[in-house]
Amino acid sequence: MKKLIFSFVVATFMLTACKDTSSTSQTSQATTDTEEVAEAAPVSNEVEITIEGDDAMKFNLSEIRVKEGQEVTLILDHVGKLAKEAMGHNWVLLKQGVSLSDFAAEAIKAKDNDYIPEDRMDDIIAHTETIGGGEETEIVFTAPAKGTYEFLCSFPGHSAMMQGKFIVE
Numbered sequence: 001m002k003k004l005i006f007s008f009v010v011a012t013f014m015l016t017a018c019k020d021t022s023s024t025s026q027t028s029q030a031t032t033d034t035e036e037v038a039e040a041a042p043v044s045n046e047v048e049i050t051i052e053g054d055d056a057m058k059f060n061l062s063e064i065r066v067k068e069g070q071e072v073t074l075i076l077d078h079v080g081k082l083a084k085e086a087m088g089h090n091w092v093l094l095k096q097g098v099s100l101s102d103f104a105a106e107a108i109k110a111k112d113n114d115y116i117p118e119d120r121m122d123d124i125i126a127h128t129e130t131i132g133g134g135e136e137t138e139i140v141f142t143a144p145a146k147g148t149y150e151f152l153c154s155f156p157g158h159s160a161m162m163q164g165k166f167i168v169e
């Protein structure tokens with residue numbers, strides 16, 4: 001009988017503990033809300049963005065948002081294992097009005113220049129070098145005027161899967 005009472009006490013205690021946990025999570029929820037408000041206040045003039053490319057020919061971001069005039073540090077992280085020759089990735093930001101598919105078609109011919117066609121440099125705002133699995137590279141550039149731009153990986157055959165919007169607000 002004593003054991004039974006003990007079990008009841010333990011069970012009651014555990015129920016109370018559960019209630020405590022739920023009230024704690026409510027408190028942390030409130031804290032999170034406060035943090036979001038605090039974050040929205042000052043706009044830093046520098047922003048760091050990491051975009052990953054993998055062995056499945058995919059970027060992990062389809063959209064990147066920055067503010068006009070910000071100094072953007074863009075880090076391209078190839079999280080795959082395949083060599084540059086088989087699954088090379090770069091990140092190329094095109095000027096507005098440049099056809100992504102036309103650019104990609106030209107880029108195929110520019111193997112000796114990291115798939116960046118030298119005669120199309122005027123079409124590019126910024127680009128990284130081409131890297132293989134396990135490698136990382138970064139570039140720094142100033143965010144252009146407000147608007148929507150397109151980015152891609154210009155390695156042959158990748159741009160259909162590896163492209164996205166670069167939105168300057």
Ligand code: CO
Binds near residue numbers: 153154158
């Ligand atoms: Co690629």
